[in-house]
Amino acid sequence: MTEYSKIGLKSGIEIHQQLDTHKLFCNCPSILRTEEPDFIVKRKLHAVAGESGEIDIAAEHEAKIDKIFNYQGYNNTTCLVELDEEPPHEINQEALKIVVQISLLLNAEILTISQIMRKTVIDGSNTSGFQRTVLIAKNGWIETEQGRVGIDSIALEEDAAKIVSKQENTATFRLDRLGIPLVEIATSPDIKSPKQAREVALHIGEILRACKVKRGIGTIRQDVNISISGSKRIEIKGVQDPRLIRKTIITEIQRQKQLVKNKQSRAEVRKAEQNGTTTFLRPLPGIARMYPETDLPLLKIPKKLIDEAKRNLPKLKSEKREKLRGIGLNEELIKLILKKDKLNDFEELSPIYKNKNLIAKLLVLWPQEIIKKTKPKNPLTLDIIETILQAINNNKITENNAKQVLREYLQGKSITESLKKQKTNISKLEQEIEQLIKNKPDLSIKAYMGLIMQKYKTQVSGKEVMDTLKKLVK
Amino acid sequence: MVTKPQPGSIVKIKTQKETLQGTLLESPDSKVILLKLSSGYNIGIKKKDIKQIKTIKKPEKQNEIKQINKLEKKQELKNIALIVVGGTISSKLDSTTGAVKWLTNPNELLKFYPEIKDISNITKIEMPFMIASENMSYKHWKKIAKITQKLLNNTGIAGVIITAGTDFLHYISAALSFFLKNLNKPVVLTYSQRSSDRASSDARLNLICSAKVAISNISEVMLVGHSSINDDFCYAMLGTKVRKMHTSRRDAFKPINTKPIAKIWADKNKPIKILANNYRKRDNNKKVKLNIKFNENIALIKYYPGQKPDFLNNKYDGIILEGSGLGHLATKEAKYNWLPKLKKAIKSGTIICVTSQTIFGRVDPIVYSPGRQLAKTGVIHLGDMLSETAYIKLGWTLAQTKDPKKVKEIMLKNISKEFNPKLGIEFIN
Numbered sequence: 008m009t010e011y012s013k014i015g016l017k018s019g020i021e022i023h024q025q026l027d028t029h030k031l032f033c034n035c036p037s038i039l040r041t042e043e044p045d046f047i048v049k050r051k052l053h054a055v056a057g058e059s060g061e062i063d064i065a066a067e068h069e070a071k072i073d074k075i076f077n078y079q080g081y082n083n084t085t086c087l088v089e090l091d092e093e094p095p096h097e098i099n100q101e102a103l104k105i106v107v108q109i110s111l112l113l114n115a116e117i118l119t120i121s122q123i124m125r126k127t128v129i130d131g132s133n134t135s136g137f138q139r140t141v142l143i144a145k146n147g148w149i150e151t152e153q154g155r156v157g158i159d160s161i162a163l164e165e166d167a168a169k170i171v172s173k174q175e176n177t178a179t180f181r182l183d184r185l186g187i188p189l190v191e192i193a194t195s196p197d198i199k200s201p202k203q204a205r206e207v208a209l210h211i212g213e214i215l216r217a218c219k220v221k222r223g224i225g226t227i228r229q230d231v232n233i234s235i236s237g238s239k240r241i242e243i244k245g246v247q248d249p250r251l252i253r254k255t256i257i258t259e260i261q262r263q264k265q266l267v268k269n270k271q272s273r274a275e276v277r278k279a280e281q282n283g284t285t286t287f288l289r290p291l292p293g294i295a296r297m298y299p300e301t302d303l304p305l306l307k308i309p310k311k312l313i314d315e316a317k318r319n320l321p322k323l324k325s326e327k328r329e330k331l332r333g334i335g336l337n338e339e340l341i342k343l344i345l346k347k348d349k350l351n352d353f354e355e356l357s358p359i360y361k362n363k364n365l366i367a368k369l370l371v372l373w374p375q376e377i378i379k380k381t382k383p384k385n386p387l388t389l390d391i392i393e394t395i396l397q398a399i400n401n402n403k404i405t406e407n408n409a410k411q412v413l414r415e416y417l418q419g420k421s422i423t424e425s426l427k428k429q430k431t432n433i434s435k436l437e438q439e440i441e442q443l444i445k446n447k448p449d450l451s452i453k454a455y456m457g458l459i460m461q462k463y464k465t466q467v468s469g470k471e472v473m474d475t476l477k478k479l480v481k
Numbered sequence: 482m483v484t485k486p487q488p489g490s491i492v493k494i495k496t497q498k499e500t501l502q503g504t505l506l507e508s509p510d511s512k513v514i515l516l517k518l519s520s521g522y523n524i525g526i527k528k529k530d531i532k533q534i535k536t537i538k539k540p541e542k543q544n545e546i547k548q549i550n551k552l553e554k555k556q557e558l559k560n561i562a563l564i565v566v567g568g569t570i571s572s573k574l575d576s577t578t579g580a581v582k583w584l585t586n587p588n589e590l591l592k593f594y595p596e597i598k599d600i601s602n603i604t605k606i607e608m609p610f611m612i613a614s615e616n617m618s619y620k621h622w623k624k625i626a627k628i629t630q631k632l633l634n635n636t637g638i639a640g641v642i643i644t645a646g647t648d649f650l651h652y653i654s655a656a657l658s659f660f661l662k663n664l665n666k667p668v669v670l671t672y673s674q675r676s677s678d679r680a681s682s683d684a685r686l687n688l689i690c691s692a693k694v695a696i697s698n699i700s701e702v703m704l705v706g707h708s709s710i711n712d713d714f715c716y717a718m719l720g721t722k723v724r725k726m727h728t729s730r731r732d733a734f735k736p737i738n739t740k741p742i743a744k745i746w747a748d749k750n751k752p753i754k755i756l757a758n759n760y761r762k763r764d765n766n767k768k769v770k771l772n773i774k775f776n777e778n779i780a781l782i783k784y785y786p787g788q789k790p791d792f793l794n795n796k797y798d799g800i801i802l803e804g805s806g807l808g809h810l811a812t813k814e815a816k817y818n819w820l821p822k823l824k825k826a827i828k829s830g831t832i833i834c835v836t837s838q839t840i841f842g843r844v845d846p847i848v849y850s851p852g853r854q855l856a857k858t859g860v861i862h863l864g865d866m867l868s869e870t871a872y873i874k875l876g877w878t879l880a881q882t883k884d885p886k887k888v889k890e891i892m893l894k895n896i897s898k899e900f901n902p903k904l905g906i907e908f909i910n
Contacts, residue, residue, distance in 0.1 A: 048710055048711055049713055050681065050711070050712045052680040052681055053596075053680050054680065087730065091675065091681050092674075092729060093730075094729060116498075119525075119527075120513055120525025121523070121525060122515065122522075122524065135679055135680075136680025136681040136682075142518075142520070142522035159520075160520065162522070297521035297522065298678065301574065301581050304509070305508075305509060305510055305513065305515075305525055
């Protein structure tokens with residue numbers, strides 16, 4: 008029995024991550040604004056009685072104070088949907104596809120039919136008084152060193168408006184963030200130790216970053232749920248850095264132990280602080296009231312979309328790293344390829360030449376070394392690297408010359424010139440072509456090309472043959 | 482075998498892959514079973530994938546909203562009556578089944594919007610029918626008028642509020658403007674564009690302001706609603722000069738070719754601000770009479786360039802043609818010249834009136850020669866009257882007389898402020 012199972016630690020994580028697409032239910036771009044707003048709309052929200060006639064206590068508390076909410080908008084990035092003046096548009100298909108990919112990477116079952124829901128929120132952060140959310144997948148899992156951790160649910164939802172200022176009777180929100188698609192991932196309460204919590208957060212983070220999500224501060228939010236034997240459930244909101252999760256949980260366990268001892272434990276929502284401690288936010292609310300978004304039809308996720316997501320499933324960084332190690336790349340180059348997001352380029356170049364480290368050097372290492380010294384005058388494309396690699400294949404230059412060719416090219420010479428300078432002897436190819444022209448004069452360039460290529464097949468590059476032909480055919 | 486448990490039941494559903502438990506909901510798709518999971522999310526399961534469905538618990542008898550048999554009454558407040566006939570404002574979401582339904586008990590409206598009770602006592606609520614405004618016709622307008630008359634002539638009631646669907650609300654307001662004669666008290670029509678389940682519903686402000694107008698001194702048929710997309714104040718607009726000008730905004734209704742009558746804030750203590758002084762004043766001693774007959778053999782048709790005039794062969798008693806800006810229709814130089822057919826129809830007894838499809842402004846047949854040619858056929862140009870108001874007025878007039886001379890006289894007479902002889906620069910937005 009570990010130290011944590013002894014105290015009955017139960018913990019789960021909830022992660023909210025913004026997706027990198029336009030808004031979820033309208034066509035506005037997901038851009039955060041810093042300029043003065045173009046307009047302000049004034050609204051009031053009121054507690055709404057539930058079916059049985061009772062008003063949610065938290066909601067009633069909010070609405071009793073006759074609060075005025077000001078919403079700041081921008082003419083070019085705010086529309087009637089965010090202003091609660093037009094029904095939602097059809098759900099953003101790109102966002103849907105991204106969440107399906109995330110769900111697949113988390114081994115979850117995609118729900119082929121789901122209903123978009125309204126989750127009651129009346130603190131003013133949603134103009135409508137609710138947040139739209141839809142369950143996309145359930146029953147997923149990830150593997151950790153301490154065993155499997157379940158993923159209870161993966162939902163697609165809209166982000167809330169950002170608070171700008173708050174007074175006693177008014178609050179001002181900015182509509183730029185309202186409606187940005189968020190994926191909400193909730194793990195089961197399977198997490199057994201602070202270390203495992205950190206591992207789970209980092210692992211999910213890696214999966215998210217492999218997909219099309221927003222990057223940077225404020226684009227990901229992590230909440231932690233914790234209880235120990237005898238304590239009530241505590242929800243810790245907004246752990247900024249996954250690396251802080253471990254410390255936050257350890258600190259909270261200590262706090263809980265003390266409360267249990269003094270019989271003072273109560274269910275709370277607490278705010279995560281930068282130093283790993285927490286501060287009280289509010290009592291833990293009951294289950295959010297959810298009811299259907301009646302303005303939209305049932306959400307059906309077609310098999311075609313799921314199949315397509317499966318086919319184009321992004322690779323995780325850890326998987327990519329393993330793969331590159333497998334081909335024999337050194338660690339420095341692997342790191343560079345992943346950092347510069349050049350894996351696809353590398354894979355495209357890979358079949359051309361046997362020495363993979365050389366390919367990687369041409370692609371990511373040498374260009375940055377050369378560019379550091381002098382500003383490049385020519386653009387580095389895959390074609391250029393391919394031409395250099397083919398020149399080595401054809402013994403026009405050697406591996407040792409490759410870096411120099413690249414340097415001269417980047418410094419402004421044409422690639423042919425750069426290669427020529429390195430050439431040690433007149434190529435066999437050139438002689439061959441001269442002979443051919445002599446034997447069969449007056450053919451078109453295309454015809455010569457065909458004949459040469461037929462003979463040499465993949466031993467020479469088409470470009471090389473064409474360049475030589477252009478030089479020799481008058 | 483798939484049995485059919487009742488919506489609201491807690492069920493266990495077995496499919497090839499898994500067993501799910503949740504609350505069964507009414508599904509909008511006949512091939513799909515809709516299930517609310519314990520997390521609150523609703524998911525769908527294709528019926529053909531279901532191996533077994535078992536009821537764990539039948540739905541509890543829904544807690545009927547406690548009948549407020551005796552509507553509360555505060556001594557210091559005036560009494561008003563409500564007529565509820567449909568629309569978003571009187572629909573609600575049934576969370577057990579997940580469907581949007583009409584309110585079945587009129588008192589529910591007060592449960593959703595209790596603030597109205599701080600302004601006035603609601604002593605009577607009538608719910609003669611519930612129907613979307615696009616499905617209404619004369620029959621319904623007549624019923625509403627009759628109930629309104631009865632309520633207005635009740636000395637214990639200070640005014641009447643009618644809640645209905647927005648899309649054709651201005652037809653109801655126009656109909657009441659002509660059907661109710663000798664008006665004594667305020668008649669207020671109101672609506673909502675955002676449903677009652679939303680904390681952001683526009684119905685609250687609309688109802689509070691409506692109640693303030695219903696107890697005011699303005700004895701007109703009015704439509705009361707948001708003046709802008711802010712939740713700060715409403716306008717009271719004349720029933721004959723108001724039109725739905727936006728599909729979904731809360732300030733969808735705009736006064737056309739006139740000012741709003743009044744500006745109303747939600748604050749109970751902030752008095753109504755009168756903007757147009759020519760309103761009729763409350764006179765509780767007057768008795769409202771009905772002039773409720775209507776000729777339904779009429780049409781409202783929008784003209785477009787290149788249109789064939791063949792519909793003029795139909796035997797209508799009257800037609801409102803929504804013509805060009807100044808009220809023109811196709812003449813000699815057009816592919817289809819309407820003039821001969823118009824003449825023929827008018828000769829055979831059809832009354833033909835022309836309004837403008839620009840909505841704002843006044844038709845004028847004199848300025849250009851096509852207009853003059855058209856005027857010669859005997860069509861009646863209706864000034865700045867709204868097409869929808871003109872349609873109602875024509876049906877109402879043709880039920881009183883078919884004498885073309887008299888019809889023309891009534892159509893051109895300003896009966897319920899449907900004409901504004903003085904158009905100012907402020908009447909467009």
